[in-house]
Structure formats: C-alpha cells, structure tokens
Amino acid sequence: MNLTITDTLITLEEGDETFVLFEKPDLPDYQNVTARPYLASYFTTGESIWMRLQTSMEVLADFCHEDPCYGCYALLFRRLYPLLLSSSQAKNVIAYGQPANCGAYKVFQNFMTFLQEGNALTALAQSSFSFQVLSEQSCHAFLYCLDTHPALTAVCDALRKIRPGGLFLLYTLQDAPPAQLIPLCEKGERDCLGPCTVYAFTVDEALSAFACANSSENLIFSRAEEILKRAGDLQNLVQAMLAGASLSEEVYSIAALILQQTEEILLSIYDYLENDALPVLTNALKEAVLNYYVGVSGQYEITTYREKLTQSSEAFFSAVNAEFIKES
C-alpha cells in the first residue's frame, strides 16, 4: 500500500484502488492552531491539526507498512478522526486485538494527545476477559480486531462499553465476517481497501438493544435456563432408572442425548463457569447412564452400575444447583 500526502489530501493506494483517507477542510483558519474547531486547549508549537495529521500518517506508514493490518489502521484513523475533533471533551478510546506496543496505537495516542491532553487510548490484553474490567458505556470509541476473537458475544460485550453516540470500529483481514456476525456487520458502514475491511457503527438504541440481546451475559442467562430445563428432565429420567422401573431402550438414549446437549451448552459458556469441572461431571453422568443401560440390557448384575449412577447423578445435580441456583 502506498501513502500519498499532499497539501489537501491524504490517500492510500493498493493496486489500482485509491482510497481518500483525509481531505483538508475548506475552513478559513484551519491551519491556525488557535482556530482549531471546538478545542479549548492550545499548543504553542504552532503546528496545525492538518500538519500533525500529515506527520502522524507518515509515522504510521513508517511503523506499520509491513504489518498486514496497515490498511486497517489507516481506515480506523479516518473513522476516528471526526470523533476526536467533535468536541473538546477528553475522549476515552479502547483498542482490542493488537499487542499493547502496536505502532498504530502509538500513532493514535500521539495524535489524540496533541488534540487534547486528556485523551486516552487504552490497549486491552488479547483476551475477551479484559472487557470485564470496563464499565458499561464508558468509552467514546472501541477499536476491535475481529480476527483476534471473531465471536458475536465478545463483539457485543465490547459494544456495550461504548457511550451512546460513540463509535465502534470492527476491522478484519477476512473477506467476509463469520456467519454469526453478518447480521451485525450489515448494520455498519463498510470501508474496504485491498485485504483490509473496517465496519463502522455509531451506537444508538437499536444497536445497544442488539448488543444486549447477544452479549455473553444474556447468553449465559439463556444457556443457564436451557441447562436447568434439561437438568429437570434428567432428574425425572434418572429417578425412574434408579427406581428400577422397566424402561424402554429409548429412555436411555434420550437421557444420553440430553446429557450430550447439556455438555455442549456447558462447554459453550465454559469460560464463564465457576466450576469448570461441570462439563466433565456431565460426561461422567452420561457414562454412568450408558453403563447402567448396558448392564440392564445385557442382564448383568447392576448393583455397581446403580451405585455409580447414584453417585454421578448426585455430583452432577449438586454441581448444577451450586452453579446456577446458588440461593437455594
């Protein structure tokens, strides 16, 4: 990608494509720092915003021209720029997906500090757990590398950290977002240059509602409900087995199927479980059910199988209760 900087334009070229990143506004005093729009704090260097922007883009090219995400950084900067200039209020920008020493972050922070000393860019660790330390609606913009963690729940968790009217920027090197993210990405504006794509969203009520519905918190609540429903069904089935009722072959298959589904649901929220042994306890109960079934259908002595089924079911149900219905 080639960066071209003129007195009035900053463009990025990739092959035959040219993307206009910045166009100098036609304002009478734009070059004069004292006429910086909306900004209350001033510098004495005499450097204008446009001049600093030109320098920043040169530095970005120096730092990152070999980084595959270079185009993304330039597109992010383009989207971030109007927000940073929108008021003299200090801006809180969160970046997720690149290491904290990423060259682009340094360039953004430098430019942000130039505009307003209180502006902050915080680089999060590359784990979606790092979102949990942030308060809801606490930042003005969130830069999210989709390739680092392409999960809808994590993206929605990030979205919930942005103030109303704030900016959410998703960037990726993939041609298309993962299937589960397509409905969200369709709501955004798409900038694309070469392999780099940025989806830009302004947080409004509709987007907030979407984020709430698909956040990990909501996912956990809905999954917890599914697990409790299945646990209830299982309790009846296991009780019938232990009561020595004459059950059809299907009953054991159904119990195993429910346990398999429960196991999968638990694994889908594994990172959020307090008791991370819960999925393996579920598997152990499935094993005990199937051993019991093999014992019954083979007309073997089943005392030990019944004991193991009793132990496994007690361990499973008490772990489910402790995890999802603590108050009882």
Added chain:
Amino acid sequence: MNKYKMCMIPAYPLENVQLLKDRVIFPYVCFRTFGESLWLVTKSTGDYPYLSYLEGAELVTLPEEQPHMEAAVHYVTEHADEIDLLFLFGARGEYMELAGVYKSLRPDGIIYLKLDANIDWANTFPLFHKPFADFLHSCDIISCEARRLQSFLYKKWQRPVDYIPNGIYYPLYPEAADVRFEEKENMILTVGRLGTVQKNTLLLLYAYALAFPNLKEPWELVLVGSVTPEFQTDYEDFCDRFPTLAPHIRLTGNIADKQVLHQYYKKAKIFALSSRFEGGSPNVFSEAAIFGCTVLTTGVDAAPDMTDNGRVGRVSSDIEDFEGFARELSALCCDPAYLARNFHKMRIYMKEFFDYERLAGRLQVLVELQALKRRQS
C-alpha cells in the same frame, strides 16, 4: 439399532501382534456388537496369523509402492461409500488429510478417534496448527483411556471427550474363567519391555530389594519381556550386589506364546507396574487383572482407574520413589487376606468396567447419537 460398515486405519502399518491389542481389538468387538462389516486397512508388514482370532474381519492390504497413509487416503477416496464408521487410533498428524477426505466424501459418516495418549503427549498436540485442529474437529467421537487425561482435555480442548479404557476381550482369555486364588503362588509379576525408560524396571528391582527383608514368606519376582542391554547389565550388577536375592528373581525373556504368558498371570498374586508413563492403562494390566492379580502401580495417568481409586489395588504416586514403592509392595505381600479378597473384587471390577463387549455397547449408543445429530444437521 443400526448396523454399521466399519473400517479401521492405523497411522502406521499394522504388525501381527497389534491385531490383538486395543487399536484393533476394540474396533473388532464393536464390529461383533453392532457392525455389518469390518475392514482393517494397512500396508503389510508380514504375515498376520492372529487374524484367525478375528473371525469376520477383513484385512485390506494397501499397495506396496505407495507410502502407507497416501495409499490409505486413496483407499478412502475409492471406498468412502462403504465406510459408515471410521476408527482412527492416536491423535496423529498423519491422519489430517485422511479425516478431511473422508468427511468431504461422507459428511454423514462418523469418525471415532481413540486417543491412546497420556497427559504429557496430549499437552504437545499442535492445537494452533489449523489442519491439526480441523482434524480433531472432524472427529465425531473422541475417547481417551484415563479419567485424569479426560479432565485435562476438557479444560484444554473444551470439547467432549469420552472415557473408554483399554479393556479386555474375554473370549481371547478362556483360562481366566477358571482361575482360582488357591492356585496362586507368592509371585510378583511384571510384563513389558524391560529396561526401557518408559517401563522404569529398575524401580521395581530395587523396591523389591528394599521390601525383601520385611517379607514374612518368600516371594518370587518374575520379569517377563524383552530386555535392553543396559538393563541386562544392571540386573547382573544387582545380582552381584544382592546374592541372597538373586535366586528369587527371574528374567524369562520375551514370551510370545500367550498360553505360557497366561500361566504366569494365573500364578501371580501381585502385578507390579513401575512405568514412568503409559497411554492409558497398558494391555498387560488388563490381562493380569482378569486373572485376579492385585495391581501395584506408579502414579501413571490411569492409576486411579486401574485401582478404582485405590479400592482394588495400590498406587505409589511418585515414579522415582523407591522406598514408597517398596513400602506398598511389602504391605501387599504381608496381607494375604487382602490379596484373597481383592482377587474377586478385581475380577468383578474388570468385568464391569473393562469388558470390551460392554464398552462397545456404550460406544454403540454414542455412535447412534452422533448419527442422529448428522441426520438432523
């Protein structure tokens, strides 16, 4: 329940002796339990006389001119229609292409991967290598041979992994049916490749020496298996150093004749396993256990499973603790009542939880559930 056309493909060409080990025996028992056919697909490594034990199974010999796995991939490409259930053994990179080809041709087909791993090995799987991750993902059912490993894999992989131990196919051991404790002798037995790093045989030898002064009755230590030159030297040094013990220790060499080996299991009261690591429980453990030997093992991954958490055997956890192993050994030797009781308990435990026919019954339901899932998707 449905009948399945089954196929077992090893990552490396099968040897005759492997026909009676877990990699082939379990698929064979599954075939007997819920199979329509079973094809064992391999490049030949010689004659396969043990095939006569596997009535109904068919051996497909891959062409000599191609590497084993390349030929296996070609075979699957040609015969995917005839494979409903594909058995793979070991999470090996060699399977990556094979699994992908099979799934592309038979999205409704089921891959069952028996891991044959221990924690140390499982910890080195290249999970961030996409083709390998895709291979694991393409396996519909994965089982491992130790509960400790199962818990580890749930945390590491966050996917279902079933526990199916290395079991026993009782029809191959008719002598085990009529074994009696009264016919047993004061014999401590081990079977394996003696002197290898894995089998850690020196631990057993010196633990026996440490236990020897505490034994109220004479006990014989019998070491069965091929011997490394290093261990042969160590053994001779040992005999020079402890001449009073030497007459009580016997190195039989490798015993290929199963009937002869089974006689040792019949006579031994204690089976000692001094391994540093094992992929699940070793086949020799199951063999010894169905003959009612009480097991003393080091803390290999499967130790809690082999002893039902210490109920039907003893575990000396530290693989380098000579004194600890000796303590457990002498405690067992000095408690004939426990050995007599445990003779029955061990055999019942094996029948209930290590019988391949029962384990195949469990796998059958797991396969049915996967088939249902495939049909629904």
